[in-house]
Amino acid sequence: MMSPHKKYGTDTIAVHGGRDPDAFHGVVNTPVYHASTFIFKSVEQLIETRRDRASGAFEQFTYGREGTPTTRALEDVVTQLEGGYRAVVASCGLGAIVASLTAFLSAGDHLLIIDSLYGPVRDFCESFLKRFGVEVTYFDPSLGADVAHLFQANTKVVYLESPCSLTFEMVDVPAIAKAAKARGITTIMDNTWASPFCFQPLKHGVDVSIHAATKYISGHSDLMLGIAVCTEEAFIPVKKTASGSGYCGGPDDVYMALRGLRTLPLRIKRHQETATLIAKWLQTRPEVARVMYPALPDDPGHAIWKRDFNGASGLFGAVLKPFSDQQLAAMLDNMDLFQMGYSWGGYESLIVPTWPATLRSAKPWTEPGPALRIHAGLEDPDDLIRDLERGFARLAGV
Numbered sequence: 001m002m003s004p005h006k007k008y009g010t011d012t013i014a015v016h017g018g019r020d021p022d023a024f025h026g027v028v029n030t031p032v033y034h035a036s037t038f039i040f041k042s043v044e045q046l047i048e049t050r051r052d053r054a055s056g057a058f059e060q061f062t063y064g065r066e067g068t069p070t071t072r073a074l075e076d077v078v079t080q081l082e083g084g085y086r087a088v089v090a091s092c093g094l095g096a097i098v099a100s101l102t103a104f105l106s107a108g109d110h111l112l113i114i115d116s117l118y119g120p121v122r123d124f125c126e127s128f129l130k131r132f133g134v135e136v137t138y139f140d141p142s143l144g145a146d147v148a149h150l151f152q153a154n155t156k157v158v159y160l161e162s163p164c165s166l167t168f169e170m171v172d173v174p175a176i177a178k179a180a181k182a183r184g185i186t187t188i189m190d191n192t193w194a195s196p197f198c199f200q201p202l203k204h205g206v207d208v209s210i211h212a213a214t215k216y217i218s219g220h221s222d223l224m225l226g227i228a229v230c231t232e233e234a235f236i237p238v239k240k241t242a243s244g245s246g247y248c249g250g251p252d253d254v255y256m257a258l259r260g261l262r263t264l265p266l267r268i269k270r271h272q273e274t275a276t277l278i279a280k281w282l283q284t285r286p287e288v289a290r291v292m293y294p295a296l297p298d299d300p301g302h303a304i305w306k307r308d309f310n311g312a313s314g315l316f317g318a319v320l321k322p323f324s325d326q327q328l329a330a331m332l333d334n335m336d337l338f339q340m341g342y343s344w345g346g347y348e349s350l351i352v353p354t355w356p357a358t359l360r361s362a363k364p365w366t367e368p369g370p371a372l373r374i375h376a377g378l379e380d381p382d383d384l385i386r387d388l389e390r391g392f393a394r395l396a397g398v
């Protein structure tokens with residue numbers, strides 16, 4: 001077992017974190033616990049678990065919704081990877097986001113939220129938060145510390161995503177988190193793109209770092225799960241809100257996410273290598289107006305990415321020159337290896353057309369051509385490039 005007194009690298013933590021074979025008859029993996037009910041031996045023990053909960057410790061297992069040893073194993077390893085205090089597993093990424101936002105926001109409060117954010121979170125703000133009396137302001141992702149000019153007396157949360165998963169703008173996370181902290185404002189960040197291996201938000205001043213474990217952590221496109229890694233101050237509100245709102249992960253999903261995480265350091269490096277090859281190839285293509293991938297040296301977000309991140313994942317975007325929907329369909333309807341589908345972070349390559357203009361309010365999206373979002377999977381990179389090359393030939397042929 002890893003010693004709490006030694007410092008380990010992230011690859012080592014991915015292998016050994018959240019595992020204790022001695023506690024499970026020598027079994028390598030923490031077993032999957034199917035449990036709603038935990039039996040108490042005595043009234044004293046039952047009272048003790050009530051005390052544990054009331055104090056906000058949440059150390060003991062009391063009821064399936066609040067977690068099992070399998071849940072705790074996943075929470076522990078992701079917490080160690082990101083340098084957090086504790087983490088909270090939720091039923092999906094959006095559940096972890098909603099639990100984290102509602103943990104810190106009440107009627108009359110103000111939320112400052114990045115304009116380039118994941119669409120369903122914008123829908124949650126518009127359809128629910130506003131209905132419950134929370135004021136929402138979207139801000140330009142290029143603002144950096146100047147976000148402070150938008151702080152109001154009632155601002156309680158700043159919410160970030162960097163890079164965002166459609167347009168890939170990098171955000172100056174440390175500058176924004178520092179400005180927020182100075183005003184006692186909680187910073188929440190969606191860190192799904194980077195995975196715990198490419199960026200550790202809590203080390204840059206963020207209070208809650210969220211992953212759609214549905215994506216890279218699971219890595220196999222077969223489950224829905226979310227996790228919020230918290231500082232000590234943020235843990236109790238997020239844990240209470242997640243469990244009080246009914247967000248919990250299913251036992252098999254939690255187990256499979258743990259299993260996926262063990263090999264993520266290797267997978268993420270390959271995703272980055274292949275994404276870089278494809279992105280550079282796309283830059284040479286006459287059909288492409290611009291590639292959006294902060295790992296490329298000429299990307300506008302490259303300097304921030306290089307300063308703060310340890311790597312990149314395999315998700316990136318490309319804006320095409322103006323083409324018709326028919327041309328786009330000729331390309332995308334007939335791909336061999338790149339499939340069209342939402343989500344990403346699995347072992348397979350995906351491609352979808354995106355419409356960023358419909359998801360902006362603070363900083364309009366003005367690119368005339370259609371945009372693509374590409375997930376570089378673990379296939380042979382040459383096969384993927386040939387697939388895109390044939391796609392462009394079909395597009396040009398219409």
Ligand SMILES: *Cc1c(COP(=O)(O)O)cnc(C)c1O
Pocket residue numbers: 092093094095118165190192193212213214215224225226343
């Ligand atoms: C998919 C995704 C989510 C939501 O996760 P689900 O598990 O699908 O609810 C949140 N943020 C980003 C960036 C995502 O890509």
